[in-house]
Amino acid sequence: MPHLDATSMRLELGVVLVTTLVLFYGVTYRSTRSRYVGLWCLALLAIAAGTIAYLGDGTAVQWWANPLGSALYALGAWLIWRAARTLDGRPRWPRWVVLVVPAMVLLSALADSPATNSWAGAWALFPAVSVLIALASWVMWTTRRTHAGTLRRATSATGYVVSVYYLGRFVTFMAFGPDSVWFIDLFGTSMTTIVMTFLLVGATFSMTALSYEQQTADLRRRAASDGLTGLLNRRTFLERAELLRRDAERRDVPCVLAMADLDHFKQVNDTYGHEAGDRVLIGFAEACRATVRSMDLVGRFGGEEFVLMLAGATPEDASRVCEEIGHRLRIVQESAGMPSATISFGLVEVPQDVPFAQLLVEADQALYRAKAEGRDRVVVGRRGRE
Structure with missing residues (x-):
């Protein structure tokens, strides 16, 4: 087989990677400023630099150029994994950790007679790239984000192909050696360059599409949320509450609407300042998120007024949930040194044949009674007691 x-081939791959990097940075990163897009740019840069370093193979600088190229390839694979981990906000590691695998590959290559051995350290590089890309693909496949699922899986599948290919390189290299026909024809420099060119360019454009999908979804999320607390805003809450109500009717399960209001909130603002008041509002939102289920709805109607929709709950169940929210709010306030503020709730059961606007009025009336009876309590409206 001609080779x-x-x-x-390396020069061609380097040019393609640099061109792709420039386009990806100029078009995608500059418009989104996404962290994972930035890390992907760094990964492309590292792989392109590694490819250029490999041009020293067979020359007087081979002894340091090849080990450097291997280390840069390992760095690129690590950065791809780091980029994937940012998609769902996984914890960051110290920056120095990114150098661990590249350093190990570099030392392995330097200790493997790089001046005379063109494949010095390949036994360390191939499995490192295979494992890191497999981890990145697994993260992409299992990330908690629900949008752009097809694009994520396409990018993940591309990564798995790269991982399997490098695993094949490692197995063939160790079993038959770099001079074998099997290795040269299937996993040598020329074939690897062709495979990597198509896969990296394809993955990069998939990442571009994924970036815009994610940006659009983030904009929708922000449009649906209250800017301070992250809870649903009034419009979005009302839209989703109607959907939740219909779902509860279809499943024939009870549903409760709750209005909540922070007691003496104006005094908190006047005494401690608006920043302290904002911290109390955020603390209440945290208490709600820690208490309610994912199927429930919590929204901010404005100021210190909030509304909850609890599906599959009776008024008694909802009362316990509200009391738990008040308890968690006190814990949050004490642990964060926030001003002390209590919360009053008004509950009403949600029937099938009453306009939602009327239910809001009745829940608000129950809330008013909770205030009149001394605050820091839960009052069930007339419908909940029938």
Whole structure:
């Protein structure tokens, strides 16, 4: 089988990667400023630099150029994993951790006679790249984000192909050696360059599409949320509450609407300042998120007034949930040194045949009674007691 010139192929891959990097940075990163897009740019830069370093293979600088190229390839694979981890906000590691695998590959190559051995350290590089890309693909496949699922899986599948290919390189290299026909024809420099060119460019454009999908979803999320607390805003709450109500009717389960209001909130603002008041509002939102289920709705109607919709709950169940929210709010306030503020709730059961606007009025009336009876309590409206 005729073989393409390795130097020309590496030069071609380097040019393609640099061109892709420039386009990806100029078009995607500058418009989104996404962290994972930035890390992907750094990964492309590292792989392109590694490819250029490999141009020293067979020359007087081979002893340091090849180990450097291997280390940069390992760095690129690590950065791809880091980029994937940012998609669902996984914890960051100290920056120095990114150098661990590249340093190990570099030392392995330097200790493997790099001046005379063109494949010095390949036994460490191939499995490192395979494992890191497999981890990145697994993260992409299992990330908690629900949008852009097809694009995520396409990018993940591309990564798995790269991982399996490098695993094949490692197995063939160890079993038959770098001079075997099997290795040269299937996993040598020329074939690897062709495979990596198509896969990296394809993955990059998939990442571009994914970036815009994610940006659009983030904009929708922000449009649906209260800017301070992150809870649903009034419009979005009302839209989703109607959907939740219909779902509860279809499943024939009870549903409770609750209005909540922070007691003496104006005094908190006047005494401690608006920043302290904002911290109390955020603390209440945290208490709600820690208490309610994912199927329930919590929204901010404005100021210190909030509304909750609890599906599959009776008024007694909802009362216990509200009391738990008040308890958690006190814990949050004490642990964060916030001003002390209590919360009053008005509950009403949600029937099938009453306009939602009327239910809001009745829940608000129950809340007014909770205030009149001394605050820091839960009052069930007339419908909840029938």
